[in-house]
Amino acid sequence: MIKKLLTLLFVLTSATTLADTIKTDVLVVGGGASGVAAAIQSARSNVKTMLIEQGPWLGGSMTAGGMCILEANRNLPNGFYGEFRERVKNFYKVRLGYDTTFNAVLNFEPSVGASILKKLTDTVKNLTVRLSTPFTAIKKDGTGWEVSISVNGTTDVIKAKAVVDATEFGDVATLAGALFNTGFDSRKETGEAQAPDNATNQIQDISMIAILKDYGRAADKTIARPEGYEPSLYACLKKIDIKKMLKAGALINDKFMMNWNDCANQYSVTSDDLSPEKRGETFRKARLHTLGAIYYLQAELGYKNLGLADEFPTRDHLPLIPHIRENKRAYGEVRMVLDDIYTPYDRGSRLYRTSIGIGDALPGQHYIIPGAPKIKYPPFPPYSVPLGAIVVKDAVNLFVTEKAMSVTHLVNGSITDPAVQMALGQGVGASAAWCAFFGKTTKELDVRKIQDEVLIYGGSVMPFSDIPKSDPAYRAVQQVGCTGMLKGFRTVTGTTAQMLFKPDTTVYTDEVKPYLNEIYTRSFLWFNKTQPGDDFTVGNLLSYISEMSLTDPETLERIMRANWKSKYNFTVAFDTKRPVTRREFVVLANKYLNPFARKVDLAGKMIN
Structure with a gap:
């Protein structure tokens, strides 16, 4: 008996000895689209960073989940997403028929995306x-966190100054x-005109996507x-144009992404079905549902030549995980609502001033x-994502991404797009x-x-599609744009919308006067003395800069004449009497007035 107890004590002591404590500045848990981007940016920002992912692939829904056709953000492919796009295009550019145009x-192929x-x-x-490193627990450690992970049968602890839940x-x-909170928010709660009268717990369906391959007619x-196959569940497939659907999901190498609505891939769930205890069984049923759709396609509709591609390291050749569109949303320091997208400049809060990224995706x-309520979204414009929506309320140094962001249900439909x-x-x-730094x-x-x-x-913080990153004024437009000194224009064409800066149009006095008077104490005096007309001229701008920066006006004008085209890349001739363009205004205002230096809080309110 004593010998057995000593043996057990030795085993337990050995296990404790093998456990490690790992220290890092930033820990990102989850290697999906946002997790990889967050980890890379954190490391590039010169802090020690660790990324752990419980599965064998990076990329989340867009690789391990098979969601490998990305339509979103293609007109705004900046930052890390632009970097990923370029690597994908470079990989495939030698392949005949692959579209490498800008947008x-x-x-x-999912495996290629994960490899990249x-x-x-x-x-x-x-x-x-x-x-292949699951986390098992998290607890507070001062202002940082301790996260437990499972490694080869032992539990290691990672001590991090900041944690990202991706x-x-x-x-x-x-x-x-x-x-x-989860499901549809009520109109009364969010103030969103498109929200239903009453809240519901309905969340979007998950989809077990399939990657099919055409193996030839014979x-x-x-x-x-x-298991449990019931052909009547897939009868809606008789009503759709299969060839059209295949074409829409066409990949390289005779492969197709099967992510079809209604009776094919979609599987209805509640947030409770996605709890850790029920997740495995929910996913098993979703896999069987998609396999049933494929069998129906082959046995009932005659597409025997279409089989599952050998794309994933799974027994059934389906993705490692389903495509998750929604689950539950954390309460953050701020909550992003539809009005922050449609009317960002007209709200009491100015969340666009706190943007840390941009989105351009139609809500699913x-x-x-x-x-389930069907929402009639007006044409959906590109938008800015506020910093406060990723910061968990009352949980210091904990950030959230993916489906846990602090947004409403109606915003979630767009913001969780992998791109x-x-x-x-x-x-x-x-x-x-x-x-951490x-x-x-x-x-x-x-x-x-x-x-x-x-x-x-x-990266980008303002979603202006008419100012690409290659534009010399790009940085100035981004910085001045997120102050609100000059606002963007939402333009609608049919069912689509854009957010434009319109760099070559005139600056009007009424649009800049409120902001200038708000941030510069002597601004009222200048406007009262100068009385600029409706159009703000080049001369007005130079006079204002001279007044605020205490620069001799003649010296300033001489410098401007000399540098107008050579340094500032302006194309219209220097003329103090003509209206100043928005491009000229932001470039010069950014340099000489530096409105971006004015600090704002998470609601976008300027801090004195």
Whole structure:
């Protein structure tokens, strides 16, 4: 008996000895689209960063989940998302028929996307990536966190100054004690005109996507009849144009992404079905549902030549995970609502001033269950994502991305798109790195410093599609744009919308006067003395700069004449009497007035 107890004690002592404590500045849990972007940006911001992913692939829904056709953000492919796009296009550019135009819909084989992300993370200094590493617990450690992970049967502990929950389900924030809501918010609660009268717990369906391959006319790739197969469940497939659907999901190498609505891939769930305890069974049923659709396609509709591609390391050749569109949303320091997208300049809060990333994606509405509210979205414009929406309320130094962000149900339909998540993940990483680098907390976030870091690394904070990153005025437009000194224009064409800066149009006195008077104490005196007309002229701008910067007006004009085209790249001749263009205004205002230096809080209110 004593010998057995001594043996057991030895085993337990050995296990404890083997457990490690790992220290890092930033820990990103979840290697999906936003998680990879956040981890890379954090490391590039010169802090020690670790990324852990419970699965064997990076990329989340867009790789391991098979969601490999990305239509979003293609007109705004900046920052890390733009970097990923270029790597995908470079990989495929030698392949006949692959579309490499600037704003083409991005498509790739899931395994290729995962490989590109892994190779990219392998080249980043300060970044450690651990795949097939689940986390098991999280607890507070001062202003930082301790996260437990499972490694070869032992439990290691990672001590981090800041943690990013980039899981598909908000699992880290849940265990950290964050509060959540789920389903449709009511109109009364959010003030959204498009929201239903009453809240419901309905969330968007999940989809177990399939990657099919055309093996040739003579091939018979019919799979075994799936467990519980009921052909009547897939009768809607008789009503659709299969060839058209295949064409819409066409990939390279005779492959097709099967992500069809209604009776094919969609599987209705509740947030409770996605809880850790029920997740496995829910996913098993979703897999069987998609296998049933494939069997129906082959056995009932005659597409025996279409079989599952050998794309994923799974027994049934379906993706490792389903495509999750929604789960539960954390309460953040701010909550982003539809009006922050449609009317960002007309709200009491000015969340666009706190932007850390941009989105341009149509909201999805995927519900099989009859009676789910169908929302009539007006044409959906590009938008800015506010910093406060990724900061968990009352949980210091904990950030959320993916489906756990602090947004309404109606915003969630757009913001969880993988392309959008990859774009905003860069801002999440910059925010976490700022906390770690400066030893600060999420209660002390410096919005402007974080935005500047995003811009330094090629990201965007304002969604102006007419000012590409290659434009010499790009940085000035981004910085001045997020102050509100000059606002963007939402333009609608049919069912689509854009946010434009219109750089070559005239600046009007009425549009800049309120902001200038708000931030510069002597501005009232200048306007009263000068009395500029409706059009703000080049001379008015130089006079204002001279007054605010205490620069001799003649010296300033002489410098401007000399540098107008050579330094500032302005194309219209220097003339103090003509109206100043928006491009000229932001470039000169950014240099001489520096409105971007004025700090703002998470609601976008200027801090004196």
